[in-house]
Amino acid sequence: MKYPLIVHTDPGMDGFSAELPDFAGCFTAGATVEELASNAQEAVELWFDGEEDKAVPAPSSLDVVLASEEARGGVVIVVDVDLSFLDKKAVPVNITMPVYVRNTIDRAAKARGLTRSAFIVESALHAAGREARR
Known part of the structure; x- marks a missing residue:
């Protein structure tokens, strides 16, 4: 706008x-x-x-x-x-990655009590220098 x-x-x-x-x-x-x-x-x-x-x-x-x-x-x-x-509406995103990366993400997410999606979002925002807004 x-x-x-x-x-x-x-x-x-x-x-x-x-x-x-x-x-x-x-x-x-x-x-x-x-x-x-x-x-x-x-x-x-x-x-x-x-x-x-x-x-x-x-x-x-x-x-x-x-x-x-x-x-x-x-x-x-x-x-x-x-x-x-x-706009905080969640939307599905289809991404491709090697199996070992998915498994690494899943282990890290579980250790933090997060879902895979929440972990990826949090990690991406951190890498972009942004904070997750909940």
Whole structure:
């Protein structure tokens, strides 16, 4: 979903700071505009962290954001925010692996009191530098 991002430069600061006005109190920063836009995704995920029941705000119109006090002295760009991280529905996935790998996974999962699927999900999230959300 496309959301406006209000970008500012601060004297004496390298890079940019930004606010996602549709997510109250959601700020980010980056050395470049590209990094800033990328960091907006992480900022939104952190905004929802632990409160996934929050309502997803509708994007504000650019006219409203451009006329806002927050946008004064800044630039407004539009960033694509992927909200799929909020979808917790489990879906089946078919993967192929050698038998010894499956057996290794099963032993490790059993030792931790997990199912094979839970172990694979937890391991994949850990490898991706993410935490499992339960």
